[in-house]
Amino acid sequence: MPNVVTANNLRSGAVVYLGSAGRWVDHLIEAAIASDAPALKALETEALRAVESTEVTAVYAMDVAVIAGRPEPTSVRERIRAAHAPTV
Amino acid sequence: MYRYDDFDRTFVAERARQFRGQVARRLEGGLTEEQFKPLRLQNGLYLQLHAYMLRVAIPYGVLSARQLSQLAMIARTWDRSFGHFTTRQNIQFNWTKLEDAPAIIDALADVEMHAIQTSGNCIRNVTADPYAGVAADEIEDPRVWAEVLRQWSSIHPEFTFLPRKFKVAITGAAEDRAAILFHDIGLKIVKGPEGETGFRVYVGGGQGRTPYVGLEIATFLPRDRLLSYLEAIMRVYNLHGRRDNIYKARIKILVNALGLDEFRRQVEAEWATLDRPSIDLPAEEFTRIAAYFKPALLKAASAKDADLDARRHSDTAFDRWVRNNVVTHRQPGYKIVNISLKEPGKIPGDASADQMDAVADLARRFGHDEIRVTYQQNLVLPTVASRDLAAVYDGLVAAGLATANTELITDIIACPGLDYCNLANARAIPIAQEIARKFADPVVVQSIGPLRLNISGCINACGHHHAGNIGILGVDKKGTEHYQITLGGSPKDDAAIGDIVGPSFTAEHVPGAIETIVATYFELRRDSAETFLVAYRRLGKAPFRDALYGTGAKPAATAALENADV
Ligand code: HEM
Numbered sequence: 221m222p223n224v225v226t227a228n229n230l231r232s233g234a235v236v237y238l239g240s241a242g243r244w245v246d247h248l249i250e251a252a253i254a255s256d257a258p259a260l261k262a263l264e265t266e267a268l269r270a271v272e273s274t275e276v277t278a279v280y281a282m283d284v285a286v287i288a289g290r291p292e293p294t295s296v297r298e299r300i301r302a303a304h305a306p307t308v
Numbered sequence: 309m310y311r312y313d314d315f316d317r318t319f320v321a322e323r324a325r326q327f328r329g330q331v332a333r334r335l336e337g338g339l340t341e342e343q344f345k346p347l348r349l350q351n352g353l354y355l356q357l358h359a360y361m362l363r364v365a366i367p368y369g370v371l372s373a374r375q376l377s378q379l380a381m382i383a384r385t386w387d388r389s390f391g392h393f394t395t396r397q398n399i400q401f402n403w404t405k406l407e408d409a410p411a412i413i414d415a416l417a418d419v420e421m422h423a424i425q426t427s428g429n430c431i432r433n434v435t436a437d438p439y440a441g442v443a444a445d446e447i448e449d450p451r452v453w454a455e456v457l458r459q460w461s462s463i464h465p466e467f468t469f470l471p472r473k474f475k476v477a478i479t480g481a482a483e484d485r486a487a488i489l490f491h492d493i494g495l496k497i498v499k500g501p502e503g504e505t506g507f508r509v510y511v512g513g514g515q516g517r518t519p520y521v522g523l524e525i526a527t528f529l530p531r532d533r534l535l536s537y538l539e540a541i542m543r544v545y546n547l548h549g550r551r552d553n554i555y556k557a558r559i560k561i562l563v564n565a566l567g568l569d570e571f572r573r574q575v576e577a578e579w580a581t582l583d584r585p586s587i588d589l590p591a592e593e594f595t596r597i598a599a600y601f602k603p604a605l606l607k608a609a610s611a612k613d614a615d616l617d618a619r620r621h622s623d624t625a626f627d628r629w630v631r632n633n634v635v636t637h638r639q640p641g642y643k644i645v646n647i648s649l650k651e652p653g654k655i656p657g658d659a660s661a662d663q664m665d666a667v668a669d670l671a672r673r674f675g676h677d678e679i680r681v682t683y684q685q686n687l688v689l690p691t692v693a694s695r696d697l698a699a700v701y702d703g704l705v706a707a708g709l710a711t712a713n714t715e716l717i718t719d720i721i722a723c724p725g726l727d728y729c730n731l732a733n734a735r736a737i738p739i740a741q742e743i744a745r746k747f748a749d750p751v752v753v754q755s756i757g758p759l760r761l762n763i764s765g766c767i768n769a770c771g772h773h774h775a776g777n778i779g780i781l782g783v784d785k786k787g788t789e790h791y792q793i794t795l796g797g798s799p800k801d802d803a804a805i806g807d808i809v810g811p812s813f814t815a816e817h818v819p820g821a822i823e824t825i826v827a828t829y830f831e832l833r834r835d836s837a838e839t840f841l842v843a844y845r846r847l848g849k850a851p852f853r854d855a856l857y858g859t860g861a862k863p864a865a866t867a868a869l870e871n872a873d874v
């Protein structure tokens with residue numbers, strides 16, 4: 221399955237995704253998609269740098285479904301995170 | 309209530325200063341997350357799904373109006389204008405930022421509050437009977453002892469790194485309103501043979517993955533021996549608790565592995581080695597602390613109030629509220645008022661900043677400046693004159709806080725679940741909302757009678773589902789949210805862990821399943837005086853199981869069966 225890398229902004233705790241060129245973005249739709257292991261490795265290396273520079277925390281890679289070129293969450297948990305809000 | 313002395317004030321201010329430094333170092337990169345996480349947790353700061361969450365201690369659930377107003381101010385300034393009252397009588401702010409946390413901690417310290425020991429493997433905030441000091445059935449005010457325990461356990465050097473978290477609950481009343489049998493240590497103030505007071509001590513209760521009802525380790529502990537006895541229990545646990553396995557690390561596992569008799573033997577052996585006079589509370593110190601909790605001098609007031617009776621007669625909603633939410637105070641002419649945070653369709657336990665201010669204002673005007681938080685996630689005004697009930701009610705109506713459902717099926721206890729919580733399997737809040745909507749008719753709710761309904765979003769059981777008359781537990785089944793239903797739990801003196809009734813349901817079938825369970829109870833109860841719990845104990849789970857899953861099942865339940873993962 222394709223992956224994106226997600227984290228929480230260190231200062232605010234808000235959900236962020238690793239986008240292109242090492243930029244952290246708020247919306248999953250702007251996240252960089254890794255479709256194979258080397259691409260994921262590259263994203264994770266980039267993310268680690270952002271952890272060290274205290275930009276983000278709690279980094280992990282997550283599965284996404286790519287629908288019409290856009291990443292979509294595959295679990296309820298990631299849907300809720302991506303919405304930046306509870307469902308209630 | 310208790311007021312900080314110089315020692316307390318200096319200590320809390322010093323901790324706030326330390327925390328500010330720790331946050332600054334984290335933000336500058338001087339501390340890694342691994343180094344910082346235990347420090348932030350020691351100050352109640354978690355990282356949740358969407359933001360940082362700050363858990364603020366409300367010692368034994370007691371708040372002054374000024375403190376509640378300050379919580380409202382914090383909610384407005386640094387959160388999204390609301391807070392979540394929890395089953396541990398605390399409040400959680402769900403949308404805080406790390407960079408704001410030091411300012412919030414300072415604002416708490418300004419009103420003698422903090423977030424110390426609301427997380428981590430230490431003795432957590434002691435919980436107590438929310439009617440402490442005013443209950444008609446009380447032997448002695450447990451707040452004095454709860455405050456003693458707070459002081460004893462705060463940064464106790466030996467008990468700061470226990471095998472796991474440790475929760476103590478205390479009551480001084482005949483009826484258990486603090487769920488003491490579901491705590492690591494439960495304390496009940498009782499009368500001894502000579503009429504003197506002491507403690508009945510229970511140990512090893514808890515919920516989570518392996519629920520246990522606490523066992524009686526001491527029938528009557530002389531009151532002046534409490535601290536050394538607790539210290540002996542803590543020492544045995546600290547030494548032998550399973551540090552190798554987080555799921556087996558709570559004291560309940562140790563007590564059950566050793567057996568109560570062997571555990572008691574070890575505690576007594578340890579107790580005998582302690583230098584008790586250096587640990588036990590000197591009588592003067594008890595007197596000093598007790599002075600803070602001296603009952604308010606209440607003007608004598610008539611128990612009969614013609615205006616109150618007239619209003620009850622003419623206003624059915626008011627009458628229902630008085631019947632359900634207002635209970636007997638130990639002094640005639642006064643009442644205990646329960647404020648429900650469970651308006652059907654709303655989030656159980658949430659209060660907006662405006663609602664907090666409204667309650668604080670009512671407490672100032674009519675409630676001797678006191679508010680309590682209950683583990684059912686509601687608020688209480690412990691002392692209101694009967695003649696002021698109508699004014700309090702009108703104030704609550706204006707604030708959207710007059711729901712008349714205390715201890716009824718819509719008084720649902722629910723954890724934040726997957727909408728906020730990092731550990732959740734499933735959502736809890738929308739399930740609570742849907743069930744409450746099904747039971748929106750207050751007349752129906754009244755006719756069902758007392759019924760505890762509890763929901764947790766995972767097996768950690770923060771929503772006390774094991775102890776619910778009806779319990780709902782969120783589980784993850786191949787990536788979809790499912791809900792397991794238990795029946796027959798009780799958090800009270802007749803404490804019991806609910807029985808799993810059958811295979812789990814998907815979210816959309818849970819409200820229908822609850823309706824089926826309630827309809828079955830209605831059909832089979834002897835009369836309206838037989839509560840759900842009593843009927844369940846007589847009937848067992850068979851008729852409920854049949855109604856939910858059997859051939860004669862109602863349509864909703866049959867559909868649920870098809871969806872259930874058997
Ligand atoms: C930040 C969100 C939370 C986290 C990470 C969390 C974590 C946990 C964990 C891991 C346990 C299981 C402990 C064990 O079995 O050893 C637990 C139990 C419990 N929590 Fe929470 N919890 C959270 C929120 C809450 C809330 C919102 C409440 C109140 C509504 C609460 C009250 C309790 C209670 C009453 C228990 C069960 C009693 C026991 O300790 O056995 N927690 N929690």
Ligand code: SF4
Pocket residue numbers: 723724725726729730731732733764765766767768769770771
């Ligand atoms: S029971 Fe589970 S989902 Fe609910 S608050 Fe506790 S840890 Fe989170």
